[in-house]
Amino acid sequence: MSKIILVASGKGGAGKSTVSALLGQAFALKGHPTLVIELDSGLRSLDVALGVTENIVFDLGDIVRGSCDIRDAVIPCPFCEGLSLIAAAAKPAEISLDTLEKISSELAEDFKYIILDCPAGIGETLENAAKCAGLGIVVATPDPSSIRGARSTGALLASCGTPNRRLVIERCPQKAKNLAPIKNLDEIIDGAELQLLGVIWEDPMTRSAMDSGKALAFESPNYQTFRDLSERIRGKYIPLGFK
Ligand SMILES: Nc1ncnc2c1ncn2[C@@H]1O[C@H](COP(=O)(O)OP(=O)(O)OP(=O)(O)O)[C@@H](O)[C@H]1O
Ligand SMILES: [Mg+2]
Numbered sequence: 001m002s003k004i005i006l007v008a009s010g011k012g013g014a015g016k017s018t019v020s021a022l023l024g025q026a027f028a029l030k031g032h033p034t035l036v037i038e039l040d041s042g043l044r045s046l047d048v049a050l051g052v053t054e055n056i057v058f059d060l061g062d063i064v065r066g067s068c069d070i071r072d073a074v075i076p077c078p079f080c081e082g083l084s085l086i087a088a089a090a091k092p093a094e095i096s097l098d099t100l101e102k103i104s105s106e107l108a109e110d111f112k113y114i115i116l117d118c119p120a121g122i123g124e125t126l127e128n129a130a131k132c133a134g135l136g137i138v139v140a141t142p143d144p145s146s147i148r149g150a151r152s153t154g155a156l157l158a159s160c161g162t163p164n165r166r167l168v169i170e171r172c173p174q175k176a177k178n179l180a181p182i183k184n185l186d187e188i189i190d191g192a193e194l195q196l197l198g199v200i201w202e203d204p205m206t207r208s209a210m211d212s213g214k215a216l217a218f219e220s221p222n223y224q225t226f227r228d229l230s231e232r233i234r235g236k237y238i239p240l241g242f243k
Pocket of ligand 1: 009011012013014015016017018019040045119120170171172200201202203204206207208210211
């Protein structure tokens with residue numbers, strides 16, 4: 001049975017797709033086959049990040065309409081063995097719980113992890129993802145509206161029954177003085193009312209990996225960060241270790 005992990009945020013642009021893509025790569029590199037499903041209908045981006053835009057024949061919309069077999073919409077990532085994508089539906093549509101359950105049961109033997117990259121905000125698709133996920137990762141950047149959005153999202157996940165909910169702080173400046181107006185990371189954790197799973201640094205190499213459809217450079221400060229994040233999810237004790 002695959003473990004289902006959803007990635008959500010209150011505010012758009014917080015870094016959900018980045019976390020989904022790079023966490024997926026970290027799992028796959030460790031030998032755990034992982035499927036990322038982009039639920040953001042009408043607003044695709046992960047096909048670019050995973051370098052599969054030219055390879056899309058069927059997407060999540062085709063699965064919803066029943067116009068392809070589920071497996072036909074699974075696209076392997078060309079630069080990361082063990083990682084695959086189901087691309088977002090081309091047109092806006094809510095994704096039902098029934099669709100998510102059908103996909104996860106059909107692919108239960110193929111993938112150790114299924115990562116659901118959710119649309120921004122709070123809506124039906126997020127609620128359905130929350131009902132089937134075992135872990136909800138809420139992404140927030142260090143800005144007050146993103147933190148407030150993370151708190152509402154965490155509360156929604158709790159009300160939908162997602163058993164484990166954690167915070168990932170994205171695009172964190174590498175110098176603490178650049179956090180302003182936030183004073184420190186505790187302020188983000190307290191504001192989001194979620195336990196911290198990891199901190200991703202603001203980093204041009206991370207942005208470039210997402211924009212170019214290539215693997216994250218080994219030299220990026222986030223390379224090890226995502227490996228640590230994946231190991232923490234697998235239950236290993238990895239100290240948070242930021243200064
Ligand atoms: N750690 C980072 N360092 C630098 N840039 C980043 C980082 N994380 C994300 N970005 C950039 O920020 C932008 C938004 O990230 P991303 O697309 O992952 O957000 P999102 O939450 O999925 O957005 P949406 O709500 O539109 O789906 C992208 O251009 C991405 O490359
Ligand atoms: Mg996105």
